[in-house]
Amino acid sequence: MITRKRTLYSLCALLATTASAAHADDDPSAQNGVTVGIGAQSAPRYSGSDKQRLQFVPLIQARDNALFIDSQKGIGYDLQSDNGLYLEHTLGYGLGRDESNSSWRDGANSLKGMGKIDATMNTALAVGWSITPWLSVEGKATLPLTDSQGVQYQTSVTLLPVQSASDTVAIQSAALFGDSRYINTFYGVSARQSQRSGFRPYDRAGGFYGVNSSLTWSHQFDEHWGTLLSAGYTWLGDRAGDSPIVSQRNQGTGTVAVTWTF
Numbered sequence: 618m619i620t621r622k623r624t625l626y627s628l629c630a631l632l633a634t635t636a637s638a639a640h641a642d643d644d645p646s647a648q649n650g651v652t653v654g655i656g657a658q659s660a661p662r663y664s665g666s667d668k669q670r671l672q673f674v675p676l677i678q679a680r681d682n683a684l685f686i687d688s689q690k691g692i693g694y695d696l697q698s699d700n701g702l703y704l705e706h707t708l709g710y711g712l713g714r715d716e717s718n719s720s721w722r723d724g725a726n727s728l729k730g731m732g733k734i735d736a737t738m739n740t741a742l743a744v745g746w747s748i749t750p751w752l753s754v755e756g757k758a759t760l761p762l763t764d765s766q767g768v769q770y771q772t773s774v775t776l777l778p779v780q781s782a783s784d785t786v787a788i789q790s791a792a793l794f795g796d797s798r799y800i801n802t803f804y805g806v807s808a809r810q811s812q813r814s815g816f817r818p819y820d821r822a823g824g825f826y827g828v829n830s831s832l833t834w835s836h837q838f839d840e841h842w843g844t845l846l847s848a849g850y851t852w853l854g855d856r857a858g859d860s861p862i863v864s865q866r867n868q869g870t871g872t873v874a875v876t877w878t879f
Contacts, residue, residue, distance in 0.1 A: 651679045656845070656874030663714055663723040664803065665853060665863030672720070676874055690741070701747035711737050711761070714803070728862065730814030734802060737764040751777040767799025767823075783837045790830040795856075796823035804860040816861040826856040831870075840878065847872040 654676035662668045677688040686692050691709025713734040715724025722736075739762055745755030752775070759769045773791035780786075795803075804826070806819040833847040849870040858866040 649680050649682065650879055651677075652843075652876050652878040653677050654843075654845075654874050654876030656872055658870060658872040660870040661865075661868045662718065662725040663728070664851075664868075665857065665860065665865065666725050666727070666868075667864035668725060668727075670718075676876060693741075701753075703745050703747065705741075705743040705745075707741045709739055709741060711739055711766075713737065727864070728814070731806070731810050731816070731862065732813075734766065735764050737766060738762040751780065765798065766802045767796045769799050770794040771829075785835045787833045787835075788831075789833075790828065792825065793827040793829060794823070794825050797821070799823065800826060800856055804857045804862065806861060819860050819862075821856045821859075824856055825854055827851060827853045827858075843876040843878065845872070845874040845876065 656674050656676050657671060658674065659669050659671050662670050675688055677686070679686045683694045683696060684692075685694070687707075689709075691707045693705060693707030693709075695703055695705040697703040712722035713736045714728070715722060715733055716728040716731050717724055717726050724733075739759050741757060741759040743755055743757040745753055747753040755773050755775070757771050757773070761767070771791045771793050773789055776788045778786055778788065800821050800823055801807075804819070805821065806814070806816045808818055810816065811818045829849065829851045831847055831849040833845065835843060835845045837843040847870075849872075851868045851870075853863060853866040853868075857863060
């Protein structure tokens with residue numbers, strides 16, 4: 618599901634890049650530390666909604682060598698090789714979706730009768746390659762652990778055209794895929810849901826369902842204070858976009874955050 622969490626996930630990754638640049642030296646442990654912050658984001662009420670909402674979210678990131686805790690990704694570790702290949706494994710969570718307007722997770726009154734999608738623990742495995750210091754590619758799979766909601770996959774390309782001790786600009790584009798259970802959990806309408814909500818039944822096979830792109834700028838005022846600005850664009854392909862619950866295929870997000878690094 619394309620939600621505000623995806624944008625904040627990108628923000629946290631950029632936050633780590635900028636924080637380490639602000640403390641850059643030859644010691645790999647220079648990336649260790651804690652960064653906290655608060656972000657405000659305007660995003661669709663759910664993937665496919667034509668209504669926006671504003672939400673304030675905490676940003677927390679702590680790292681000790683390969684181990685990290687992240688308010689958006691969860692807890693995990695990453696392994697990096699000298700040739701640029703890397704692996705990241707995380708244990709995180711998904712907030713699911715409500716069938717009414719929600720102040721803390723996706724949901725809208727227009728989904729009345731669709732039922733709730735439960736929050737779930739998940740695990741994610743990402744394998745990537747930093748081809749150059751400014752270009753990387755990655756493949757990622759996210760699997761639910763506590764509820765059978767299907768598997769989501771994505772392949773992404775990230776470009777860092779600006780990198781300095783005070784500023785980082787990131788451009789990222791990701792192709793999104795899901796298996797049949799995932800697509801029908803978040804975009805499908807079962808016969809029972811159709812009777813309760815009035816939406817026509819909808820069932821699709823798994824595969825490619827959208828593209829998510831973002832442009833993010835991070836500025837570090839000093840070794841502690843920083844700020845992030847991000848704009849995101851999402852396009853839903855036919856597997857998701859043809860769903861009766863999707864009112865708008867083209868969606869935008871905007872995020873601003875202030876951070877403090879210890």
